[in-house]
Amino acid sequence: MALNMEDYTCEFCGGPCKNIVYASFVCDNPECLEKARVARGGPGGHMKRKAEGKPILPEDLEKAADELNGRA
Ligand SMILES: [Zn+2]
Numbered sequence: 739m740a741l742n743m744e745d746y747t748c749e750f751c752g753g754p755c756k757n758i759v760y761a762s763f764v765c766d767n768p769e770c771l772e773k774a775r776v777a778r779g780g781p782g783g784h785m786k787r788k789a790e791g792k793p794i795l796p797e798d799l800e801k802a803a804d805e806l807n808g809r810a
Pocket of ligand 1 (some may be wrong): 748749750751752753764765766767770
């Protein structure tokens with residue numbers, strides 16, 4: 739399927755679509771790119787990890803937590 743970006747507008751400001759990121763049509767405005775990123779899963783993609791059933795804590799952080807709790 740050929741996708742003509744000129745047929746689409748930015749989902750956030752309504753300007754001309756220049757990019758398709760995080761499954762959203764967005765223009766070149768960094769603010770709109772950021773909004774698309776947040777809408778897709780937020781900083782670090784934690785929501786996405788959670789949805790996949792993976793632990794939210796990175797291994798290094800879990801190790802640090804163990805040390806803090808005297809389990810290391
Ligand atoms: Zn925009």
